[in-house]
Amino acid sequence: xxxxxxxxELRGRAAKVIPGGMYGHMLANERxxxxxxxxxxxxxxxxHTWDADGNRYxxxxxxxxxxxxxxxxxxxxxxxxxxxxxxxTLSGPSPRMVELAELLTSAIGHxxxxxxxxxxxxxxxxxxxxxxxxxxxxxxxxAAVAYHGANDWFTPRYAGVTPQDRANIVEFAYNxxxxxxxxxxxxxxxxxAIIVAPFRHDAFVAQEPVDPAFARAARALATRIGAVLVLxxxxxxxxxxxxxxxxxxxxxxxxxxxxxxxxxxxxxxxxVGADALRAAASEIYVTxxxxxxxxxxxxxxxxxxxxIEIDAPALMKEPGERFRAGLEAQGDRYGLPVRLxxxxxxxxxxxxxxxxxxxxxxxxxxxxxRGVLLHPWHNMFLSTAHTVELVDEVLTLTDAAFAEVAAARxxxx
Ligand code: PMP
Numbered sequence: 001x002x003x004x005x006x007x008x009e010l011r012g013r014a015a016k017v018i019p020g021g022m023y024g025h026m027l028a029n030e031r032x033x034x035x036x037x038x039x040x041x042x043x044x045x046x047x048h049t050w051d052a053d054g055n056r057y058x059x060x061x062x063x064x065x066x067x068x069x070x071x072x073x074x075x076x077x078x079x080x081x082x083x084x085x086x087x088x089t090l091s092g093p094s095p096r097m098v099e100l101a102e103l104l105t106s107a108i109g110h111x112x113x114x115x116x117x118x119x120x121x122x123x124x125x126x127x128x129x130x131x132x133x134x135x136x137x138x139x140x141x142x143a144a145v146a147y148h149g150a151n152d153w154f155t156p157r158y159a160g161v162t163p164q165d166r167a168n169i170v171e172f173a174y175n176x177x178x179x180x181x182x183x184x185x186x187x188x189x190x191x192x193a194i195i196v197a198p199f200r201h202d203a204f205v206a207q208e209p210v211d212p213a214f215a216r217a218a219r220a221l222a223t224r225i226g227a228v229l230v231l232x233x234x235x236x237x238x239x240x241x242x243x244x245x246x247x248x249x250x251x252x253x254x255x256x257x258x259x260x261x262x263x264x265x266x267x268x269x270x271x272v273g274a275d276a277l278r279a280a281a282s283e284i285y286v287t288x289x290x291x292x293x294x295x296x297x298x299x300x301x302x303x304x305x306x307x308i309e310i311d312a313p314a315l316m317k318e319p320g321e322r323f324r325a326g327l328e329a330q331g332d333r334y335g336l337p338v339r340l341x342x343x344x345x346x347x348x349x350x351x352x353x354x355x356x357x358x359x360x361x362x363x364x365x366x367x368x369x370r371g372v373l374l375h376p377w378h379n380m381f382l383s384t385a386h387t388v389e390l391v392d393e394v395l396t397l398t399d400a401a402f403a404e405v406a407a408a409r410x411x412x413x
Pocket of ligand 1: 120124147149232259
């Protein structure tokens with residue numbers, strides 16, 4: 001039986017001491033999430049997570065990306081514990097920092113150097129600052145809607161932000177080389193950087209793979225106009241290709257931002273870049289009290305080494321394909337056609353004829369009550385702990401969830 005008493009009580013207490021009760025992408029209220037979604041979480045283990053009331057779910061959110069190797073992966077947690085026993089935040093960096101930089105520069109195709117921070121926004125902001133320092137220019141080209149962080153110029157909400165903060169952002173349409181060219185031409189001579197995600201992963205809409213011709217066009221344009229090409233792998237890192245998401249296309253960015261999955265849940269971000277930007281990267285001033293902490297770096301070393309060893313992106317393919325094919329077949333069978341768009345390691349549910357997302361909310365609500373944590377409008381994440389066997393268990397639960405929604409539709413509710 002599902003319980004939610006403790007979650008409700010925590011929400012009541014949070015409403016008094018936390019603005020809005022919760023904020024950012026973690027806000028789970030009746031507008032953002034289906035009614036049965038909990039706000040508070042107690043623990044995780046492998047592919048499972050438990051809410052504050054002890055209800056267990058198969059976790060297809062994976063903390064919105066960080067859990068690459070499953071919650072509490074023993075390899076990563078052991079490396080973190082060993083480092084924690086020696087010290088975490090010391091009066092300067094530990095040897096782990098050099099080891100991690102060496103690992104990333106050897107693993108990531110285009111990387112000659114690495115810098116570390118805490119969150120994805122730190123990494124994308126640092127990339128922009130380096131690009132501006134290197135070029136002496138101001139404009140930043142980004143795809144319309146694309147999320148690259150929560151700072152003053154990237155944030156999708158305008159409360160508390162001035163028009164001046166956003167004045168140097170120029171938007172283009174993802175996968176549209178002509179619109180990218182036009183955006184650059186409109187600011188001829190003043191484009192510092194083009195920042196782009198490896199594929200189109202905006203919320204609420206179908207995800208789109210990158211058109212290789214667009215990736216090549218972005219690379220060629222940046223080179224031609226002397227701008228810096230930044231790949232934002234904060235969300236995709238180590239789930240698509242451990243060498244870098246566009247390495248298989250033969251398209252190398254000048255810098256790549258990582259965070260989320262880099263240390264399997266430990267707080268760290270990385271910005272890696274090519275030699276041509278080394279001088280600018282040494283010139284800027286960026287730092288943070290916790291940016292040099294050793295535990296997340298030890299965790300990152302273990303995570304990246306293991307992800308490479310097992311080829312994490314490849315390992316998630318079969319379970320991911322089974323999950324996608326299974327859900328799509330069930331949707332068709334119950335007259336609730338659904339497509340899982342994007343790479344199978346990070347799929348997004350799109351129901352047919354569902355502009356207000358009511359079907360997505362109803363289905364993910366029914367799934368959550370059965371112990372499957374899906375998302376109605378954001379891309380989900382698999383981890384290497386999501387096995388084929390587990391996906392098969394999940395599919396029996398989602399079958400029941402589809403049956404419930406289909407029955408409710410027939411009853412006209
Ligand atoms: N870029 C992308 C593509 C992201 O998905 C996110 C986080 N959702 C960010 C940047 C910002 O990362 P963070 O929330 O860790 O600052």
